[in-house]
Amino acid sequence: MSSSDLITRVLANKYSPNGAPSLDNFKVVSAPAPTKDSLKENQVLVRNLYLSVDPYQRGRLSGATNSFVPRYELNEPIYNFGVAVVEAATSTGIAEGDIVAVPNASWETKSVVNAGTLRKLPTGTMDNARDFVTVFGMPSFTAFVGLTTIGKPKAGETILVSSASGAVGQIVVQLAKARGLRVVGVAGSDDKVELVKSIGADAAFNYKTCGTFTEAIKQAAPEGIDIYFDNVGGEFLDATLANINTGARIVSCGMISQYNVKSADEAYGLKNTFNIVTKTATFQGILVGKYYGSPTEDEFMAEVGKLYKEGKLRYRIDETTGLENAPQAVLNLFDGKSFGKSVVKV
Structure with a gap:
């Protein structure tokens, strides 16, 4: 199997109920790449572009079942907000080349996701796809x-x-x-x-x-x-x-x-x-x-979008390149090493 037939995945390896997490909480592995031939009805094959890294992910690594967010399941990919490009789709509303926001993007280079969970981003977004997990994230x-x-x-x-x-x-x-x-x-x-x-x-x-x-x-x-x-x-x-x-x-x-x-x-x-x-x-x-899909989200996009377009809003980004380096990006949130909004460029 050639490297083009493989994807990189970041799995939850162990829980840390207390104390600081470590690289042992994660496992970086290779796996067979999904293909468009494997898609079922209303499924989409995406290639992840950017993944958001956020402090609340610490709770998902605790193993707690009574938290405000579900825990990560061991030996399964961790996930968070992401932006991806569509490589194939069996949904009439999404086509190859579309840029989509993925609410629970698995930390893997390519994923198969249900079309109904995706939000199609404006045409021409490829050049500023990162904005949707940063300044508009x-x-x-x-x-x-x-x-x-x-x-x-x-x-x-x-x-x-x-x-x-x-x-x-x-x-x-x-x-x-x-x-x-x-x-x-x-x-x-x-x-x-x-x-x-x-x-x-x-x-x-x-x-x-x-x-x-x-x-x-x-x-x-x-x-x-x-x-x-x-x-x-x-x-x-x-x-x-x-x-x-x-x-x-x-x-x-x-x-x-x-x-x-x-x-x-x-x-x-x-x-x-x-x-x-x-x-x-x-x-x-x-x-x-609970505010997603509400008028408040429209107000947010209008106000922040206007300020950003006019150059009146600055946003520092701490970008990590390579999915294999994503676990360290998570840990950097808790020891002061991150500076700005942390993202991973897949």
């Missing part, structure tokens, strides 16, 4: 939904954004600035802080070198926090609660500081939750799935 949509539906921003307010150089944070910073807010961003290196400032943050600081979180927030936002877009949880969330204003809105998007704790005893216990009561604050989580 799930993290960006999450940023838009969290900011607009929970944050309810008003011009003149102050928003604090953690992981502000990340996939979600970059969009929050720029959309908030476009709405006339004072934006304070937080990141984990001086280079990342400079990026956050360059995309519009009025103030930004490195949480690794800022000293006491509570005081660092107070110094960056002496007028207090009206909206906190939280991507980290833990001690930083607690420090923010100590700095919120009356009527504050906390958008709970992620808690990456807590994903790899080794036990419940190691998890950070919040101390300033009474401020949610005394400041009559709103504290709400965001899962973006």
